[in-house]
Amino acid sequence: MASLIDMSRIPFIPGRLHATNHPYQRYGPKGFMEIKVLPRSDDLYVRVDLPGVPDDAIRYRVDAVRQKLVFFSGEETLRDGVKVEDVREYSGSAGLGCDCCEITGVDAKMKDGVLRMIVSRVKVNKDHQDNKCTHFVPPNAGRSGRYDYQRSSDERYKYDVKSFNMVGVVEEHPFVVKGRKGVVTRQRTSDGCFHFSVDMPGVCSDDMFMLPNENEIKFYGENKEVYEHDESCRIFLGAVDRTCCAYGIPLLNHDIAWDAEFGVLKVRVSPPPPNNN
Structure with missing residues (x-):
């Protein structure tokens, strides 16, 4: 059965990032973490x-x-294709930033590289003025999307407001305590294979696609099964250029294999076996 990819929701803004926690995220909630108060249950x-x-x-x-x-x-x-020293370990915390409430329970579910928790709480300080407490930690969760300004190097335009370019700065994962903190890995192994992986948290293997051509390998991922409390789906789109090729061999002559597990897309590009004839 053929799969259709809806590209109409993906904005194209040259030189900018949709979410600075991920260079290939083009749509959806930003940030490594999102915390919000549920309207009905508090x-x-x-x-x-x-x-x-x-x-x-x-x-x-x-x-x-x-x-x-x-x-x-x-x-x-x-x-x-991943080095032992690059294997990631995570550790972090989230919860209440007030003195009027306490946590009474946690309902946690882990799927496709995303941990989702419903944290129940009860007010223990009845004298607190806020009827609906909105204090939680970390307070800036889900606000990823900042940009740095870069002045033009051309002296003719250094005082022109238009000479400032907005440059996206990719953030490192704040909860990684061991291993790599970036969302992308690239490595060429001794057998000549090129290994590439990219994080697509929340996207299952059935919703990741590889689109190779003569010049690059495009990849696409979308978490179509949106959790009930998520703002929307997230869409990831990017490409691996011809540097993944073995020297002198066209890209499409390689064996391109891919797999996805726990919110990580893994690609292996293998050169063809030598022709003994």
């Missing part, structure tokens, strides 16, 4: 991107002393 919804971590490998606990924070951690699996 519980907290927490989304944390932990790409590479298996669905059953997440650990979490509530601070037993103050009942304010939920601590979470996990470790991704070792994959072909």
Whole structure:
């Protein structure tokens, strides 16, 4: 059955990033973490991107002393073409930033490299003035999308406002305590194969696509099954250029294999075997 890709929602803004936590994200909620107060229950919804971590490998606990924070951690699996020292371990926390509430329970689910938690709470300080508490930590979650200004190097335009270019600065994952902090890996192994991986948190393998041509390998991913408390789906779009080729061999003559697991797309580009004839 053929699959259709709807490209109409993907904005194209040259030189800018949609979300500075991911260079290939083109649409959807930004940031490595999202925290918001649910309107009806007053519980907290927490989304944390932990790409590479298996669905059953997440650990979490509530601070037993103050009942304010939920601590979470996990470790991704070792994959072909990834160095042992690049395997990521995550550790972080989220929860209440007030003195009037306490956490009473956590409902956590891990799927496709995304941890989603419903944090239940109860007000213990009845004298607090706020009827609906909105204090949580970290306070700036989900606001990724900043830009740095870069002045033109041409002296003729250094005082012109138009000479400033907005340059996206890709942020490192704040919850990585071991291993790489970037969302992309590139490595050429001793057998001549090129390994490439890119994080697509929340996207399952059925919703990732590879589109190779003579000049590049394009990839596309979309989490079509949007969780009920997520703002919208997320769309990722990018490409690997011809540097993945073996010297002197056209790109389409290579064996291009790919797989996806726990929100990580893995691509292997292998040169053809030598022709003994």
